[in-house]
Amino acid sequence: EVQLVESGGGLVQPGGSLRLSCAASGFTFGSFWMHWVRQGPGKGLVWVSRIDTDGSTTTYADSVKGRFTISRDSAKNTLYLQMNSLRAEDTAVYYCARGWGSLIDQWGQGTLVTVSS
């Protein structure tokens, strides 16, 4: 069974940093692209970033480019999202997701990030 378990969310002040982790199991982690998607309170899904199988190619939404960094550790079967210079509008549930074709087939349960003073 595919499992994606996010952690690292919490309350952070504007301008602060946070690192999210996603522990993957039940599939060959190194064979799949991986994504982060977020959902603000009462809002829709917003794609954030993706990374290829060996971590050499990364892509970001314009809203997070230069502030967020996606990475992966295949030895630990773990995906990361380093978030710097956080803003109130980054408040959301962040989902780790497995890539399939051009988008996503499996989702984690999400971790809540709240940016507030």
Next chain:
Amino acid sequence: QSVLTQPPSVSAAPGQRVTISCSGSNSNIGNNYVFWYQQLPGTAPKLLIYDNNKRPSGIPDRFSGSKSGTSGTLGITGLQTGDEAGYYCGTWDSRLSAGVFGGGTKLTVL
């Protein structure tokens, strides 16, 4: 202001059929596969349809997908109260080099 446009809400009676539209452009739906996701209240999204019209194992054939030009459509037949959820279309946008989703459609089964 999502890149893909969906109706905010649809409703129908139990047992009836409903369709949800997803409108895009040549840079996204026009040249890439459409995905559909179901999000039950308080839970993570779940894949319903991939590659325009394929169902993952375990998804009942009451759910179907189609694509024509720059639009995709999700169809649900034999509506059940358990189908009440948010439904999102998504794809890759080649011009933006980014994943894009519709704003979501809330389905109410009356």
